[in-house]
Amino acid sequence: MSILVYIENIEGAFKKSAFEAISYAKAIGELTQQEVQALSIGQVDETELNKVGKYGVGKVIRVNTDKLSQFQNQAYAAVIADVARQVGATSIILSNSFSGKGLAPRVAAKLEAALIDGALELPTISGSSWEFRKSVFSSKAIATVETSAATKVITLNPNTFEAKEADTPISVEDFQPSVQDKDFSIIIKDIVRATDKVALPEASIVVSAGRGMKGPENWGMIEELAEILGAATACSKPVSDAGWRPHAEHVGQTGLAVSPNLYIAIGISGAIQHLAGVSSSKTIVVINKDPEAPFFKVADYGIVGDAFDVVPRLIEALKLKKG
Amino acid sequence: MKILVCISQVPDTTSKITFTDNNTAFNTAGIQFIINPYDEIALSKAVELAEGGQGNVTVIHVGEAASDATIRKALAIGAYEAVRVDAVPRDAWFVANQIANYAKEQSFDLILTGRESIDYNGVQVGSYIAELLGIPSIAIAKKIEINGTEATIDREIEGGKEVLSVSLPIVIGAAEGVAEPKIPNMRGIMGARSKPLQVISPIDVPVLSTIKQYESPAPRGAVKLIEPDNVAQLVELLHSEAKVI
Numbered sequence: 001m002s003i004l005v006y007i008e009n010i011e012g013a014f015k016k017s018a019f020e021a022i023s024y025a026k027a028i029g030e031l032t033q034q035e036v037q038a039l040s041i042g043q044v045d046e047t048e049l050n051k052v053g054k055y056g057v058g059k060v061i062r063v064n065t066d067k068l069s070q071f072q073n074q075a076y077a078a079v080i081a082d083v084a085r086q087v088g089a090t091s092i093i094l095s096n097s098f099s100g101k102g103l104a105p106r107v108a109a110k111l112e113a114a115l116i117d118g119a120l121e122l123p124t125i126s127g128s129s130w131e132f133r134k135s136v137f138s139s140k141a142i143a144t145v146e147t148s149a150a151t152k153v154i155t156l157n158p159n160t161f162e163a164k165e166a167d168t169p170i171s172v173e174d175f176q177p178s179v180q181d182k183d184f185s186i187i188i189k190d191i192v193r194a195t196d197k198v199a200l201p202e203a204s205i206v207v208s209a210g211r212g213m214k215g216p217e218n219w220g221m222i223e224e225l226a227e228i229l230g231a232a233t234a235c236s237k238p239v240s241d242a243g244w245r246p247h248a249e250h251v252g253q254t255g256l257a258v259s260p261n262l263y264i265a266i267g268i269s270g271a272i273q274h275l276a277g278v279s280s281s282k283t284i285v286v287i288n289k290d291p292e293a294p295f296f297k298v299a300d301y302g303i304v305g306d307a308f309d310v311v312p313r314l315i316e317a318l319k320l321k322k323g
Numbered sequence: 324m325k326i327l328v329c330i331s332q333v334p335d336t337t338s339k340i341t342f343t344d345n346n347t348a349f350n351t352a353g354i355q356f357i358i359n360p361y362d363e364i365a366l367s368k369a370v371e372l373a374e375g376g377q378g379n380v381t382v383i384h385v386g387e388a389a390s391d392a393t394i395r396k397a398l399a400i401g402a403y404e405a406v407r408v409d410a411v412p413r414d415a416w417f418v419a420n421q422i423a424n425y426a427k428e429q430s431f432d433l434i435l436t437g438r439e440s441i442d443y444n445g446v447q448v449g450s451y452i453a454e455l456l457g458i459p460s461i462a463i464a465k466k467i468e469i470n471g472t473e474a475t476i477d478r479e480i481e482g483g484k485e486v487l488s489v490s491l492p493i494v495i496g497a498a499e500g501v502a503e504p505k506i507p508n509m510r511g512i513m514g515a516r517s518k519p520l521q522v523i524s525p526i527d528v529p530v531l532s533t534i535k536q537y538e539s540p541a542p543r544g545a546v547k548l549i550e551p552d553n554v555a556q557l558v559e560l561l562h563s564e565a566k567v568i
Binding site for chain 2 (some may be wrong): 010011015051053057068071073074077097098099101103104105106108109110113114115116117118131135136137138139140141143144145146147149182186187188189190191192193195197198199200201202204205208230234242247248250253255257261262272273275277282283284285286296297298299300301302304305306309310313314316317318320321
């Protein structure tokens, strides 16, 4: 019995959520006295691999073949399951990222494992029974899920478990997986990624704006505020429906659910569908000219005022603070 | 081209979510059920393809007779026929096994799901079905184009997209942007009544996990209001009190 954590990289750099997953795996390892091994697939250099040790996991299994240099859902799932079997891992941990969401069910099915998706915290363990808390009904509620399955695949929500540094020397072992040609049936024609921006699902701070901004031409101040804070930008459903902003920025019940440390809502009234996707944010700031806006009821801090007046002032105040 | 669309029903998006039986069961009293909004996008895409001359659409749903109204709505939107697996949809693994069991005899070219259901938010059923059938899958697609036996798909990734091409068959989870949700017209609603709805029995699937308890999110304290001309105070509070900047 051991724990395997799959750590995702983007073009050779591990994601923030990968370090969170490492810390999470390490903590479960300490709870259950199991060894933890990290699995890296694709081209990642030594410097980057050393970071795995920085977060407290010393054993790294590296799969680095030409064929596996780019993400392939079926092939990566086959590799993860293969490695899990080889090392006798009974808890397999992944990030609940866009790629992780596609991998986890396949890995679970291959290993006949229970799948716990979007774990919010460490499990409560009593004998063979593990209990996890996860968001349901688009964050309108939290469910406690119990499993006694011998093998478990667990995906960890980004931004819910803090990556903790714990310097450990690493040893890297190369692994040759068995993959079949049919696992490579998808051809990647293009990858479009805004590298200069903070990715919304992983962002610690999110600046989100709604119809109160009146039109797409007014998003300059939203982007400026986000840049100063190192934040990702987001929007409400009416805004993406109107084509002012891309669908990928829509947070809410039928968009992305986010749980950043700080969520700043500007000119968003706070319909129940929007609140569902953001209510698990740790701190919520609402800026709205309507004092009756429902969003104020779930906010920690609020400013009743016109966004066009308040946001530029906020930008100035932050600039001043930063020096 | 044969298209299968997997439909679940969920509480209307405006629903207040409460629980009964000592917080062990979802309280369905007064809840209006709708087709899961993402499944509606998947269905609308499928109907769009069928109307463009690319095949016909079957919808499948795992649920009891109470969900027949939801299935009829899917037929009204434009599916040709429906299948209901007569069982309580216990969890994603159970549902995926029922659908894969039906689909394996039918050789569908395209199986569409919504990216996730807005009740349990698992993002699992589609990938499970694909794994059980041994075919490729895209869990979260922002755009789907079908040309003969080839699909071109935009897969959502953090901060962008991958443009992928793949030969059918494939399972795809539809996100916003894949299609405009179709609203059934009167002809569709009338026609839906006489379209075939086949009810089949479930297969046994082992239970791997169960929900023990539900809770509502912890309420927040009262909002601290800050004067609009004193934003510096907000910055200070975020820094020293909330410790988030």
